[in-house]
Amino acid sequence: MSNTNAPNKLEDIAQSFIDQAGHCAALGSSLMPVLLEAAARDIKDGGIAASLMAEWEGHPVMGALPLRFSGALHHLVLTGHGGELNLFYPTAPDGSYKGNSGDADILWPAVCNVIKEQEETVRAFLSHPPQTNEVRRSAVLLGGFLKIAEAYSLPLQLFEIGASAGLNLNWDKFFYSINHEDGTKVSWGDETNPLTLPIDWHGPLPPLDAPLHIAGRYGCDVKPVDLSDDETVRHLEAFIWPDQPDRLVRLRNAISIARTNDTHVEEADATSWVAQMVSPEKPSKVRVLYHSIMWSYLPETSQNAIRNALEEAGSRADKNTPLAWLRMEHPGPDLNKPPELTLTLWPERQTQRLAVAHPHGASLRWFSSPRGAVA
DSSP states (O other): OOTTTHHHHHHHHHHHHHHHHHHHHHTTOSHHHHHHHHHHHHHHTTOHHHHHHTTOOSOTTTTTHHHHHHHHHHHHHHTTOOGGGGGTOTTOTTSOOOSOTTOHHHHHHHHHHHHHHSHHHHHHHTTSOOOOOOGGGHHHHHHHHHHHHHHHOSOEEEEEESOTTOGGGGGGGSEEEEEETTSOEEEESOTTSSOEEEEEEESSOOOTTOOOOEEEEEEEESSOOOTTOHHHHHHHHHTSOTTOHHHHHHHHHHHHHHHHTTOOOEEOOHHHHHHHHHSSOOTTOEEEEEEESOGGGSOHHHHHHHHHHHHHHHHTOOTTSOEEEEEEEOSTTOTTSOOEEEEEEETTTEEEEEEEEOTTSSEEEEOOHHHHBOO
C-alpha cells in the first residue's frame, strides 16, 4: 500500500480498535476496553502499535485485527513470556496478577515493553484468525436441539460448520444450569460432567424432557484446531479475554471432554462439505446442520450455496428423513444486534425464530411458538 494511503489505513485500524473496545465493554470486560482504546491512541500517535499494524493488508474488522492483537498479548502471558503484563492479567499462570487492569497509564507502558521484547512473536501471532470456541453458546443451541428431538422423536445426526476445535459438537455431554427469570433453577444433563454451563433464561423453557439420542457427530472448518497439539491449544486459549478467567476454565474443561471423546473436525470448505454431508437421506435420523457466530464471515456466494444445498436436500426430506438447520447468528450484517437462534425444518419447510441471546451465551430470551414463528 502506498504511503499516501497509509494514514487512512491506520485511522481505519484505530477506529476498529475503538469499536471493538465498545463491544468488549458491552459484554462485561473491563480490561479489554482499556487495552484496545490505549492501542487505538498509540496507533493514531504513530507509536509501537502503529508500526505493528502498518503491514496489515486485510480488513481490520472482518479480519478481527483488534482481537488478534489482544490475543497475541494474552498468548505471551499464558506461555510464560508476559513479563510485566502478568501484573494486569488475571489469567497469569504464575499468580502475579495485582489487579491494575483499569489504569491505562500503567497498563500501556507495560504493553509497550513486552512488545519491544517479543516483537517478532507478536507479529507472527497476528497471522492467526480468532477462534474462541465459546462453549457457553451450547446453552443457547440446547433449546433448538431439544425442539428438533421433540418434533421427530428420531436420533440426531450432527453436522457443524465453522467447528474450529469441535468443542460444541459435544454439547450433550455438558451440564446446563438454567436460572429462570421467575427465580427457579432447573438443569439438564449429567451433573458429574466436568463442564457446567450456567445461563440466565427469560421466557418459556424448551422441552427439557424431549427424548434425545445422538447418531453421529461431524464437523468441518477451513482451519481446524488440533487439540492434540498443546501449542495450538494455547493459541485457542489466548483469544479468551484475560479478565474473564471463568471462560478460560470452561474452555479447558471442554477441551478435556473433546480429547476424551476423540472429537474430530475435518479440514474443508463449508460450501462443498454441506452439500456432501446433508444430501444423503439417512432413514430414521434427523440431519442437523448447525453453526454459531460464523455465518457473517462467509462470502455471500458461500452463504447462498449452503442455502441452495439445504433447499435441495430439504426438497427430498420426509418424516422418516427430516432435515434441520439450527443457527445462532447475528441478524443480517449488523453485528451490534444480539444473535438470534433460528430453526428451519424440512419437509415442513418451516422457519421459527426461537430466541434472542447474549453473544457469549450468558443469557437468552426464549419466544413462545406464536411469537417466534416467522414462516
